[in-house]
Amino acid sequence: KAGVTQTPRYxxxxxGQQVTLSCSPIxxxxxxxxxxxxxxxxxxxxxxxxxxxxxxxxxxxxxFSGRQFSNSRSEMNVSTLELGDSALYxxxxxxxxxxxxxxxxxxxxxxxxxx
Amino acid sequence: xxxVEQDPGPLSVPEGxxxxxxxxxxxxxxxxxxxxRQYSRKGPELLMYTYSSGNKEDGRFTAQxxxxxxxxxxxxxxxxxxxxxxxxxxxxxxxxGNTGKLIFGQGTTLQVKP
Numbered sequence: 001k002a003g004v005t006q007t008p009r010y011x012x013x014x015x016g017q018q019v020t021l022s023c024s025p026i027x028x029x030x031x032x033x034x035x036x037x038x039x040x041x042x043x044x045x046x047x048x049x050x051x052x053x054x055x056x057x058x059x060x061x062x063x064f065s066g067r068q069f070s071n072s073r074s075e076m077n078v079s080t081l082e083l084g085d086s087a088l089y090x091x092x093x094x095x096x097x098x099x100x101x102x103x104x105x106x107x108x109x110x111x112x113x114x115x
Numbered sequence: 116x117x118x119v120e121q122d123p124g125p126l127s128v129p130e131g132x133x134x135x136x137x138x139x140x141x142x143x144x145x146x147x148x149x150x151x152r153q154y155s156r157k158g159p160e161l162l163m164y165t166y167s168s169g170n171k172e173d174g175r176f177t178a179q180x181x182x183x184x185x186x187x188x189x190x191x192x193x194x195x196x197x198x199x200x201x202x203x204x205x206x207x208x209x210x211x212g213n214t215g216k217l218i219f220g221q222g223t224t225l226q227v228k229p
Binding site for chain 1 (some may be wrong): 157161203207216219220222
């Protein structure tokens, strides 16, 4: 079974631009969570989607948004990019049997650099 | 104060050594405890998943949870150079409604020397 895939793997943007990252979960998984990883703050939870609905959200500004499609694929968007948004963005999927998010499996991440 | 504290290391050991990695936490609501391994330029890979207190063993890996002390550990026996990676502890609480929010430690960088 294929793992979690994320595209693109690397991205370079300039301040003020916006960016969209994509995540395809493991087949059959219904929950998708997004995390930001930086050397200073480590891994921080951004948000989680289940059945196209955002169920939980971390402490990030409104510039960070996401959505989930009917096939469970998810995208996250960052508008008005800042230098501090440079990070590895990780997506994790979970089977979520009965709607409860259980073991999460991570993708390889998208490395975003903001210049 | 962070909810989950983890010594970032680096930790360097000779091949064959027993490695002990630890995390402490402050939120008594945490019920689910995980250890992930992350190689350079890769996403985290789940190693161990435990619920509540006790020990869980899987091959060379043993996860230990002591909820009374708010302390979790991962032991690696007969460590190999291929174990060189960053090890992340992660936790979640039932109060998050089982909605996927994991709280991670900072990660400990381990190097196993041949």
